[in-house]
Amino acid sequence: MKSTSGNAGGAQKKKMHGYVGFSNYPNQIHRRSVKNGFNFTLMVVGESGIGKSTLINTLFDSKIFSDREELPPNADPIKGVDITSMSADIQENGVKLRLTVVDTPGFGDSINNEDAWQPILENIESRFDAYLAQENRVNRSKISDNRIDAVIYFVKPTGHCLRAIDIEFMKRLHTKVNLVPIVAKADTLTAKELEQFKTKLLADINYHGIQIFKPVSDEFDDAETVADNRSILSKIPFAVIGSEKFVERPDGTSVRGRSYPWGIIEVESEEHNDFMKLRQMLLRTHMEELKDSTDIVLYENYRTQKLLSMGHVQDNGVFREYNPVVQIEEDRRAHEAKMNKMEGEMTAVFQQKVQEKESKLKQSEEELYARHKEMKTVLEKQRSELDEKKRRAEATVRPTTPMEQQTTKGKKKNIFSGF
Amino acid sequence: MSAPANDVQDYVGFDTITQQMERKFLKRGFNLNVILVGESGMGKSTLVIRKTTEIAPVTQMLEENGVRVKLTIVDTPGFGDQCNNEGCWVPVIKYIKDQHAAYLERELKPNRERIIVDTRVHACLYFLNPGSRGLRPLDVEVLKRLTEVTNVIPVIAKSDSMTIEERTAFKRHIKEELAFHRIMLFPYASDDDADDDRVLNASIRELIPFAVVGSEEVIEVEGKLIRGRRHGWGVINIFDETHSDFVHLRNFMLRTHLSDLIEVTSQRHYEQFRTSQLRQIKELRAQQAAAAASGGAPPAQPQVPLSVMQHQPMTQV
Numbered sequence: 001m002k003s004t005s006g007n008a009g010g011a012q013k014k015k016m017h018g019y020v021g022f023s024n025y026p027n028q029i030h031r032r033s034v035k036n037g038f039n040f041t042l043m044v045v046g047e048s049g050i051g052k053s054t055l056i057n058t059l060f061d062s063k064i065f066s067d068r069e070e071l072p073p074n075a076d077p078i079k080g081v082d083i084t085s086m087s088a089d090i091q092e093n094g095v096k097l098r099l100t101v102v103d104t105p106g107f108g109d110s111i112n113n114e115d116a117w118q119p120i121l122e123n124i125e126s127r128f129d130a131y132l133a134q135e136n137r138v139n140r141s142k143i144s145d146n147r148i149d150a151v152i153y154f155v156k157p158t159g160h161c162l163r164a165i166d167i168e169f170m171k172r173l174h175t176k177v178n179l180v181p182i183v184a185k186a187d188t189l190t191a192k193e194l195e196q197f198k199t200k201l202l203a204d205i206n207y208h209g210i211q212i213f214k215p216v217s218d219e220f221d222d223a224e225t226v227a228d229n230r231s232i233l234s235k236i237p238f239a240v241i242g243s244e245k246f247v248e249r250p251d252g253t254s255v256r257g258r259s260y261p262w263g264i265i266e267v268e269s270e271e272h273n274d275f276m277k278l279r280q281m282l283l284r285t286h287m288e289e290l291k292d293s294t295d296i297v298l299y300e301n302y303r304t305q306k307l308l309s310m311g312h313v314q315d316n317g318v319f320r321e322y323n324p325v326v327q328i329e330e331d332r333r334a335h336e337a338k339m340n341k342m343e344g345e346m347t348a349v350f351q352q353k354v355q356e357k358e359s360k361l362k363q364s365e366e367e368l369y370a371r372h373k374e375m376k377t378v379l380e381k382q383r384s385e386l387d388e389k390k391r392r393a394e395a396t397v398r399p400t401t402p403m404e405q406q407t408t409k410g411k412k413k414n415i416f417s418g419f
Numbered sequence: 420m421s422a423p424a425n426d427v428q429d430y431v432g433f434d435t436i437t438q439q440m441e442r443k444f445l446k447r448g449f450n451l452n453v454i455l456v457g458e459s460g461m462g463k464s465t466l467v468i469r470k471t472t473e474i475a476p477v478t479q480m481l482e483e484n485g486v487r488v489k490l491t492i493v494d495t496p497g498f499g500d501q502c503n504n505e506g507c508w509v510p511v512i513k514y515i516k517d518q519h520a521a522y523l524e525r526e527l528k529p530n531r532e533r534i535i536v537d538t539r540v541h542a543c544l545y546f547l548n549p550g551s552r553g554l555r556p557l558d559v560e561v562l563k564r565l566t567e568v569t570n571v572i573p574v575i576a577k578s579d580s581m582t583i584e585e586r587t588a589f590k591r592h593i594k595e596e597l598a599f600h601r602i603m604l605f606p607y608a609s610d611d612d613a614d615d616d617r618v619l620n621a622s623i624r625e626l627i628p629f630a631v632v633g634s635e636e637v638i639e640v641e642g643k644l645i646r647g648r649r650h651g652w653g654v655i656n657i658f659d660e661t662h663s664d665f666v667h668l669r670n671f672m673l674r675t676h677l678s679d680l681i682e683v684t685s686q687r688h689y690e691q692f693r694t695s696q697l698r699q700i701k702e703l704r705a706q707q708a709a710a711a712a713s714g715g716a717p718p719a720q721p722q723v724p725l726s727v728m729q730h731q732p733m734t735q736v
Contacts, residue, residue, distance in 0.1 A: 049550035068552070073599035111557045112503040157580075158460020164502050185550065188580040190648055258582055261661045263653020271651050 037096035040287060041146055043177070044101060045120065045169065046154025047108035050184045055152075055242035056101050058256070058267060059279055063244070064088050064101055081106045081119045100146065108165055117169045124148050124176050128302045147299060149290045150213065150282065151177045154184040155237065159197050162204040170210045176298060178213040178290050180282070181205070186239035186273045187258065187265050194239050201237055212236070213293070215286055225285075232281050238274035243267050448487035450537045451677065452476070452518070455492065456511055456565065457546025458499040462576035465633035466544075476538075488673075491538070499557055508561045515540045515568045519692040539689060541680045542605070542672060543569045546576045547628055553592040554600070562602045569688055570605035570680055572672070573597075578630035578663060579648065579655050586630050593628055605683065606676060623671055632663040 044052040053065035064086050085102040102123070107116050127147045134143045151173065155166055162170075170179060181201070183189075189197060205212060214236060215229040247259040257266040265272050282290075455463040476491045493514065499507055518539045525535045543565055547558065554562070565571050573593070578586060597604065604627060606620045634648050634657050647656040657665045672680070 048552055048555075049548070051550070073553070073596040109555060111560065112505050114502045116502075156460070157577075158458075160460045163459075163500060168502055185580045187650070187652075188577050190650055260579070260582060260653060260655075261659075262655045263650065265650070265652045 034095055037098060038287075039098040039100070039145060040291070041100040041102065041149050042282075043104065043120075043124075043148045043151045044154070045104045045107055045151055046184060047156065048105065050154045050156065051242055052103065052152075052154060054244060055154075055184075055240060057244050058242035058275070059282065060088070060090060060099060062088060062090055064099070065103070079106070079110070081116055083119060083123045102148065113165050114168075116165065117172045120169075121172055121176065124173070125302070128176075128299060129306075131299065132303055132306065147294055148177050149287075149294050150180050153179060153181045155181055155201065157183055157185050157188040157197070157239075159189055159193050161200050167204070167208055167210075170205070170212075171208055174211045176302065178293055178298070179211070180213050180278075181237045182274075182278060183237055183239035186241050189239070198237060198239070213286075213290065215281060215289070228280075228285065232277055232285075235274045235277045238278040238281075240275045240278055241265060241267060241273045242275070447534065448489060449677070449681070450489045450491070451542075451673075451681070452491045452493070452538060452540050453542045453544060453672075454495065454511070454515065454540045454569070455544050455546065456495050456498060456561065457544075457576065458548070459496060461546040461548070462631075462633050463494055463544075463546055465635055466574075466576060466631065493540070504557055507557075508564055511561075512564055512568060515543075515565075516692065519568075519689055520696070522689065523693055523696060537681075539684055540569045541684045543571045545571055545573045547573055547593065549575050549578055549581050549589070553589075554596045559596075559600055559602075562597075563600065566603050568692070570683055571602075572605055572668075573628035574668065575628050575630040576633065579632045579650075581630070590626075590628060590630070606679065607683065607687075619675065623667075623676075626664055626667055626671075629664040629668040629671075631665045631668055632657050633665075 042056070044056060046052050053068065056064050082105045083102060084105065085100055087098065087100045090097050090099055104120055107113075107120070110116070124147075131143070131145060131147055134140065153166070153170065156163065166181075170181070173179065183194070183197065183201070186194065215232050217226040217229045221229070241258065243256050243258050245256070245258075246254045247257050247264055248254055249264060255264070255266045256268060257264050267273070267275050270276050455466070457463050476493045478489060478491045481488045481490055495511055497507075498511065501507065522535060522537065522539055525531055545558075545562060545565065548555065562571060562573075575581075575586075575589070581589065604624075606623060632648065632655055634646050634655075636648070637644050637646050638649050638654065639645075640647070640654050640656070645654075645656045646658065647654055649655075655662050657663055660666055
């Protein structure tokens with residue numbers, strides 16, 4: 001950013017001597033956004049029964065998803081993958097959040113799950129398309145943003161490695177959404193098994209080049225944030241359990257958890273599982289970053305790809321400032337120039353044609369004249385010939401005297417009458 | 420049974436026949452072949468503490484009180500692990516039928532061994548996915564086919580992820596679905612079961628599917644060494660009845676119903692297989708005879724080998 005205040009190079013850093021007050025700007029933004037409210041769209045993907053609804057209800061401490069209904073055995077299983085979404089307006093400390101959770105029942109439940117990712121990808125892209133269409137509208141005052149901010153992918157706690165369906169799904173979607181893989185039903189594995197499993201998962205993810213969402217610290221973060229980010233990063237992928245029920249500990253306190261004959265696992269204990277870390281990252285610290293990443297990186301990539309594929313060429317001319325008056329002038333001038341050009345062309349053509357015609361006429365005139373001359377000479381010749389003949393003829397007939405001429409008239413009878 | 424049974428007045432001594440049979444078994448020993456069917460990571464290998472990479476049997480000799488059991492476990496790695504699992508049950512069914520076929524071949528030989536080594540699959544432990552709503556479409560397909568060729572015992576592995584209520588609800592749901600799809604599980608009800616057998620079978624059926632937890636580790640709890648799993652919130656003892664049904668499963672398979680498993684395999688599944696095979700051989704022979712009679716060319720092989728026969732049932736799979 002070059003400063004226009006007469007400095008030779010970049011902007012100078014000036015030290016403030018008194019309090020001006022522009023540091024209050026973030027607070028103003030804060031107040032404004034609190035007034036407007038936020039929205040956050042999550043998608044949960046995983047096979048049936050793996051704990052998606054329970055986790056969401058636990059994360060937001062609200063019954064977003066109601067209890068699964070008991071289907072009778074003769075109910076048809078879901079064919080393919082359904083996409084359903086639930087919205088809830090929740091409020092905390094005056095901050096309103098419009099939370100939308102998109103569920104994907106049927107994923108991974110059929111015998112053939114080869115294309116299970118397809119309907120999900122189509123759904124994500126259609127949300128991008130909807131936003132793109134709104135952006136291109138003339139009146140953009142009301143844009144509703146229902147793009148997916150994060151996909152929580154539930155990995156089955158097999159303890160071995162990523163399954164084929166996991167790899168396929170993540171490879172297809174990691175460039176379109178923020179992927180947050182978690183190990184579901186973490187109470188299946190012991191601490192040691194979990195560690196080995198997480199290492200194996202990360203190795204698989206790296207091997208296949210899958211990008212998952214990770215908190216990164218930059219130079220503006222303070223030491224506490226950096227430490228927080230590092231501790232979150234160390235637990236990825238999170239191994240979580242969820243519970244909508246409260247159970248009683250031996251000492252009488254009531255906690256959110258699951259009760260087994262051999263003990264109680266507490267949802268909010270960091271020693272038992274990574275639920276707190278997941279909630280921290282998703283809601284408390286990195287929600288804005290997830291939304292930003294969706295808007296700036298993922299959406300823009302999608303938009304670029306889509307527009308280029310539709311045949312749009314990058315035209316840098318559109319980046320000049322648009323001034324309507326100037327535009328009209330320019331248009332008019334362009335139009336006039338065009339008109340002139342056309343006129344010139346037509347005149348030239350006309351001239352050419354006229355010349356042609358003239359030359360042709362001249363040619364025929366000359367021809368006529370030539371012929372006329374010729375004929376005249378011929379006539380002249382004939383006349384002169386005739387004149388000659390006449391003189392000759394007159395010359396032979398001339399012996400008569402003038403008296404004879406007179407008496408000829410009268411004598412005509414005498415001379416010749418005597419015969 | 421027309422002749423009335425009289426109680427003998429003097430002691431003759433034929434009641435020792437049971438002991439004589441026992442001695443025979445002691446000398447001979449048992450063969451027990453079990454196949455484990457389930458996806459990777461379900462806990463199959465841990466449950467039997469051996470690992471394989473293909474459908475290949477692993478054998479162990481166990482001895483208890485002079486009774487020798489040759490236990491053969493067959494694992495099915497890769498089952499149901501792909502994106503597209505159509506037909507993933509075919510190698511499993513083929514393996515089971517191959518064992519029947521091998522036994523049949525040996526039985527049909529003119530000079531057959533006195534005691535044919537029995538590699539037929541006596542029991543199939545089918546591992547269900549904990550947490551699913553009930554039976555998955557894949558489960559239904561595979562169970563229908565498996566129950567036609569062997570004794571199937573459904574098992575919920577890694578059941579330490581379910582609380583007791585969840586477990587009960589899941590079992591109930593599974594039982595409903597199994598009944599709906601008419602999948603016949605071992606033990607089969609039969610009319611000439613004695614009363615106490617019926618009670619025992621009923622109690623077994625209550626427990627099905629068995630919710631088990633496996634462990635390769637021995638851990639110390641309060642000074643005692645137990646086989647179990649240690650979590651941050653508690654220790655699971657796999658032999659504790661309140662923690663898992665492992666003990667019940669083991670008793671069921673090894674203590675009470677071992678001979679049933681072998682017998683039912685032999686009498687029901689094997690006989691079914693044998694009947695269908697022999698019928699096919701007869702048909703094929705008739706066809707060949709007809710071809711020979713009409714065509715004049717003699718058939719290539721008068722005795723159709725069983726390996727050819729085996730492939731025909733595959734179309735029914």
